[in-house]
Amino acid sequence: MLTSLKLGIDLGGSKIEIIALDNGRQVLRRRVPTPQGDYPHTVSLIAELVDACERELGSCGSVGVGIPGTRSPDHGRIKNANSQCLIGQDLQGDLEQRLQRPVRLANDADCFALSEACDGAGAGAASVFGVILGTGVGGGLVVNRQLLSGPNAIAGEWGHNPLPWRRSEDGPARRCYCGQDDCIETFLSGPGWAARTGLGLDASALVSAAQAGSPAAQLAFICYCDQLARGLASVINLIDPYVIVLGGGLSNSAALYTQVAPLLPRYVFSDKVNTRLLQAQHGDSSGVRGAAWLWNDDLR
Template sequence: MTTSERRYHGLDIGGSKIELVSYAEGDELRELHRERIATPGADFAEFVQAIQGLIARADKAVGARALTGIGLPGIIDSASGRQLSSNVPALNGRLVVSSLQEALQRPVAIGNDCQCFALSEAQGGAAAGLPTMFGAILGTGAGGGYCVEGRLMRGWNGLAGEWGHWPVPAALLSAYGLPLLSCPCGREGCLERYVSGPGMSQLHRQLGGGDETPLSIVAHAQAGSATAGKTLEVHADLLGQALASLVLALDPHAIVLGGGLSQLAHLYEKLPGAVQRHLFAGARTPPILPPRFGDAGGARGAALLARQQLSDQQP
């Protein structure tokens, strides 16, 4: 099989569904096959068997034993190789990578779902052609990935991009009268507890509002609600500070938003100014962009990760 004929499978694994998309390599990845199943979330053996079935059917559909990339929720412990903090209970504490490589009888490239999102937006997505980019997920949590020249940077622990677990500055918590919230990661004050989708809803409750979704909060703010307007103001300031820290640490040429909050139009209007307020004079806020692929980019990013792993292994 020549390079131009290579096939890739990308799997995006979530708490409720697994999506597999198969691609042929060319100037851009060309979709050949797609299948979606419910995630077997409780039993690990059932989970592995489901992945085996997906890959077997995909291999048959594309006529090749394709290279495989997988986007997983959570992180992999660098010392033990075990999966941590996953929203798929069957995976927590398991040796997912080695188990899947044994079951599939091939190398498997694995990154978290946020890293796969970033890679997809860096190659052919909203940040295509830029020297560097950061993909910032704002969904049920807050995570991301950093790409240089279209390549995902993983880091020593494979954690590059985990900005959601940076702490909110104490001065901002004090300024807005916000409590120090515990995070499932085991620490307190992590950004994702305040700037994610559930984080925005939590902010709204803390500021005197009811139990509302981000879409509802935006709608009420547009209708003139002072409390909802305050929630959006505080949320934008906290998020602006976080993204300003990303600019100071990585200086990306663009920040691409992903996850459910990336669909909120006001963020693209408010965030550039909110970021700029937290930067020193002379530092510029990079473009803050909506995603091209969004949630559909997870499987595509996983396939691109498999391609990147292959190129890393070649002399």
């Protein structure tokens, strides 16, 4: 018998995924392609996934949704989404009307952080900063297994701060899509890093080339590790988390964890850095699991 069913939905640009957790244990998982540019169809498909899941399990659950954007605290509609059809829509209200129950929404990076804080690499830690190093650079902050949120709904957006301790070796300035120059995202995202190296390789190929002994790729990776250390040091100086968990494609490079951690004391305002730097335990599953954990009132 299911005693604590939590449904999580990861609304991505190419797929919609649903997971069902019962007391933290996965009991069902499905995914379907995302309707491209079709908001009404997207809402209907999410509702159909929830209905089908609950019929199969014979039980109703709470519903949390991770989105590639943010629900504005001012008007309740979606902003900052890279899925254009979501922008300006009342996704929470539309889903609540369709499902006839409360629905909770959060940014996908926040869901990643929450998943890893609840039952992932950061489980048991009083504070966890979750970092996405992928197509973009995102983050989320969890304190006592609860997401930290603020009046602008942008907590954890460290990728749109400037790279700290900037120096000439970091290369020329580059404009970020947000309109500012030299955001951390333009250095540490996969596309940003690849563009700055000038080697004509994408991020995955750069890591492989560095592992294979290419001097140019190895130098680029050393530079990346130092830039990541500087970016994370500014986070540690500000919020002093117990654990930083890395996710996204670039987080799969084992060398990050051996090379970045020793660099942190250069930049952190402390005689010793006790913050643990860890790889995500749930990997690509963290986003959808975190959406389910948006209903984690029982963990308070």
